[in-house]
Amino acid sequence: MEEKIRNAVEQALSQMGAKDISFAVEWPADMTHGDFAVNAALAASKQLGKPPHEIAEVLQTALINALGEDASRIEVAGPGFVNITLSAYVLSNILNDAVSAPELWGKNDAQAGKRVMIEYSCPNPFKEMHIGHLLSTVIGESVARITEYSGAHVLRDSYGGDVGPHVAKALWALREKNITEPATSREIGEAYTHGANAYEESEKAKQEIDVLNVELYKALDKVSGDHTDEERMLLELWRKGRDLALESFREIYRTLDTNFDYYFFESEVTATGVTVVKDGLAKGVFEESEGAVIYSGEKKGLHTLVFITSRGTPTYEAKDIGLAFYKEERIETDAIIIETGSEQTGHFKVFLSALSEIAPLVAAKMSHISHGLLTLTTGKMSSRKGNVITARELLTEVLERATERNSDPVVAQQVAVGALKYMILRSAPGGSIVFDPEKSLALEGDSGPYLQYALVRARTILEKSEVTPELSDALAPSALARLITRFPGVVTKAQELSGPHIIATYLIQLASEWNSFYANERIIGSEDEAVKLALVQSFIHTMQNGLWLLGIPAPERM
RNA sequence: GCUCCUGUGGUGAAAUGGAUAUCACAACGGUCUUCGGAACCGUCGUUCCAGGUUCGAAUCCUGGCGGGAGCACCA
Numbered sequence: 001m002e003e004k005i006r007n008a009v010e011q012a013l014s015q016m017g018a019k020d021i022s023f024a025v026e027w028p029a030d031m032t033h034g035d036f037a038v039n040a041a042l043a044a045s046k047q048l049g050k051p052p053h054e055i056a057e058v059l060q061t062a063l064i065n066a067l068g069e070d071a072s073r074i075e076v077a078g079p080g081f082v083n084i085t086l087s088a089y090v091l092s093n094i095l096n097d098a099v100s101a102p103e104l105w106g107k108n109d110a111q112a113g114k115r116v117m118i119e120y121s122c123p124n125p126f127k128e129m130h131i132g133h134l135l136s137t138v139i140g141e142s143v144a145r146i147t148e149y150s151g152a153h154v155l156r157d158s159y160g161g162d163v164g165p166h167v168a169k170a171l172w173a174l175r176e177k178n179i180t181e182p183a184t185s186r187e188i189g190e191a192y193t194h195g196a197n198a199y200e201e202s203e204k205a206k207q208e209i210d211v212l213n214v215e216l217y218k219a220l221d222k223v224s225g226d227h228t229d230e231e232r233m234l235l236e237l238w239r240k241g242r243d244l245a246l247e248s249f250r251e252i253y254r255t256l257d258t259n260f261d262y263y264f265f266e267s268e269v270t271a272t273g274v275t276v277v278k279d280g281l282a283k284g285v286f287e288e289s290e291g292a293v294i295y296s297g298e299k300k301g302l303h304t305l306v307f308i309t310s311r312g313t314p315t316y317e318a319k320d321i322g323l324a325f326y327k328e329e330r331i332e333t334d335a336i337i338i339e340t341g342s343e344q345t346g347h348f349k350v351f352l353s354a355l356s357e358i359a360p361l362v363a364a365k366m367s368h369i370s371h372g373l374l375t376l377t378t379g380k381m382s383s384r385k386g387n388v389i390t391a392r393e394l395l396t397e398v399l400e401r402a403t404e405r406n407s408d409p410v411v412a413q414q415v416a417v418g419a420l421k422y423m424i425l426r427s428a429p430g431g432s433i434v435f436d437p438e439k440s441l442a443l444e445g446d447s448g449p450y451l452q453y454a455l456v457r458a459r460t461i462l463e464k465s466e467v468t469p470e471l472s473d474a475l476a477p478s479a480l481a482r483l484i485t486r487f488p489g490v491v492t493k494a495q496e497l498s499g500p501h502i503i504a505t506y507l508i509q510l511a512s513e514w515n516s517f518y519a520n521e522r523i524i525g526s527e528d529e530a531v532k533l534a535l536v537q538s539f540i541h542t543m544q545n546g547l548w549l550l551g552i553p554a555p556e557r558m
Numbered sequence: 559g560c561u562c563c564u565g566u567g568g569u570g571a572a573a574u575g576g577a578u579a580u581c582a583c584a585a586c587g588g589u590c591u592u593c594g595g596a597a598c599c600g601u602c603g604u605u606c607c608a609g610g611u612u613c614g615a616a617u618c619c620u621g622g623c624g625g626g627a628g629c630a631c632c633a
Contacts, residue, residue: 029580042576124633166633266633289631303560304629309631313631315633405596442582445582447596450582453594456596505571509572516599519589520599525593
């Protein structure tokens with residue numbers, strides 16, 4: 001329909017002699033203005049030397065001819081907009097898609113056949129998963145689902161730092177405390193904090209940790225038969241710590257309904273990274289400086305960063321290069337999206353710049369999206385200092401509050417996860433989220449449970465009615481009906497922007513419109529019960545699919 | 559100092575360059591013999607400052623001011 005309007009307007013404009021006018025066919029913010037608004041008259045006014053209203057009237061006539069019965073009203077409004085209201089049967093046809101084919105409702109084939117890998121969450125073993133990783137997990141999962149609605153085959157992966165200074169700090173502290181059998185992930189997390197503090201406070205500890213860091217790299221580099229006893233013990237402790245951390249991550253992923261196809265680790269990609277960077281050094285992509293291998297980003301207006309340290313260990317950047325090659329060798333992809341905190345944006349640009357000199361095709365299909373920093377009201381958190389709120393603590397807290405209102409533990413968890421995810425997904429990426437741990441997560445108003453509750457009430461109606469839902473043109477199109485027909489367009493927009501908040505904002509508006517409808521209209525026992533039930537049905541399918549896109553569970557009861 | 563992000567009612571957010579800037583929380587007032595009150599309806603109150611581009615600016619550009627992040631051997 002949008003295409004049809006656009007074509008008609010373009011034709012009319014060119015008949016008037018206007019060329020290359022850029023105009024929009026958009027959804028009016030105010031629903032009473034209709035289903036579409038065209039601003040072409042305003043845009044063409046200057047070029048044609050005519051007042052907008054005069055042009056708008058010509059467009060109005062052209063659109064009336066082009067759309068015929070499809071539009072119930074076409075009028076010139078405001079400063080020169082042409083507003084189009086679709087007829088009942090057109091809307092009814094769209095609603096029919098929502099009613100009869102819910103599994104397809106909202107989907108498109110913009111990326112059909114494409115393989116898209118999405119990397120997100122990425123907590124580091126040996127540290128506890130904190131709220132920042134929770135953000136990445138929730139956003140990444142939603143982006144993955146939104147991408148799946150474009151017909152793409154999505155591959156999810158998480159990448160974790162299981163080697164490097166932070167690991168050495170944790171291992172050092174475990175040894176210090178003579179712990180050979182760590183039992184909980186918390187124990188590992190505390191060891192890390194202890195090691196990190198010691199690293200800053202004690203010169204002796206710093207030296208020992210630095211040595212341990214190099215030792216671990218060496219041990220991992222060797223073939224298993226060649227290890228000394230010392231190395232074998234170190235590796236054993238390392239493996240236990242890593243497994244413990246991973247198990248605790250998986251537990252959180254189960255709660256959040258995220259499943260990764262791949263877990264990549266720095267220890268797997270280190271060797272590749274070093275090889276590729278050294279190869280790049282020979283080709284002049286990298287330079288040597290003060291014993292380190294660096295990429296001089298200044299030539300492209302970026303920062304200069306170290307890729308291999310003067311001690312010979314690779315940094316984050318070199319490992320990322322290794323990861324890119326590691327993935328490329330094993331998995332066929334058409335695009336790779338990496339989701340991280342925005343504080344890594346600068347590093348990612350340098351990494352991508354270096355990669356584009358080494359492997360331009362790989363670099364070209366990679367893109368980086370980021371979320372704002374999550375700050376506490378108590379200041380920036382740092383896992384080094386241990387003043388973090390862990391993902392688990394936050395989940396537990398929200399769950400407790402949800403439990404106060406829901407005796408059923410399954411429902412309580414669904415509500416808790418919904419509240420948490422919605423809080424994260426409702427705002428556009430970029431800005432930082434200030435989280436006050438004292439204040440409660442909303443369970444009312446602009447919140448996840450508001451969406452869930454709207455859905456539950458709608459389902460109840462369908463269950464209670466004994467009439468079969470049936471769409472008909474007879475129903476005067478309501479704001480609710482119009483809003484539902486926008487869903488596929490909303491999904492498309494969310495895909496273009498990789499923005500779950502587009503979906504979240506839409507669903508709130510939809511739920512609000514539904515609640516008004518519910519409060520004002522009698523459904524069961526009304527004259528047009530069958531038609532209204534069909535509308536309810538289409539609302540349910542839209543809300544279900546929308547919640548799925550956000551990764552928010554849909555409770556049966558609450 | 560340099561680079562990037564950011565500034566919208568008391569608070570948290572929304573708004574492909576469009577019409578009277580939209581929600582929620584808080585505050586205040588209403589709705590209940592009704593299909594579920596985690597709801598609905600109403601009142602109150604907002605685009606950091608100064609220029610510029612444009613028919614039209616919260617949005618784009620320039621310059622200020624405020625907040626955050628990054629900036630060589632951490633990730």
